[in-house]
Amino acid sequence: GDQVKQSPSALSLQEGTNSALRCNFSIATTTVQWFLQNPRGSLMNLFYLVPGTKENGRLKSTFNSKESYSTLHIRDAQLEDSGTYFCAAERPSSSFSKLVFGQGTSLSVVP
Template sequence: GDNVQQSPSALSLHEGTSPALRCNFSTTMKSVQWFLQNPRGSLINLFYLASGTKENRRLNSTFDAKECYSTLHISDAQLKDSGTYFCAAEAQCSQ
């Protein structure tokens, strides 16, 4: 299978900080999604990107298919941002 590496693997932060998460892909990906699993276990789809940058309030995400990575930035972190963040990627079709 294709390899996805998320960094940092764990992150503790303080309110008001602006952390970033990054996913690196071993091959070119068609799209990427970022998810948040909140402390109650609910899964929230934050972003779907085929390329470029998207922003939603204090969150923004960038996906660079050529360079095989995506980032998620949280501005002015708040307690309600707590949870587990992860990315999922869709591989390009190989013919």
């Protein structure tokens, strides 16, 4: 089965509304990264998380290692938030980062 499962797979939001994306992990995970892939295909780093919460502007993300999930909250959604959001779990390793990606959540923000 999927080692990193993202939900929902697709989402349409009205401008100005709030929502949450979720990742569930079925593998041991030490850290989590969230990325936004824009329509041109570039992957932008959003968050790098150890267990806990980080906030950046209208985005907030939490990684709960005990319950094996991570969430990404989007507040006051804007048109430029549209794209595909990926979470990636880092597998335990002593020497380097080895990421396992979810399938992505395709977000469309509409006026």
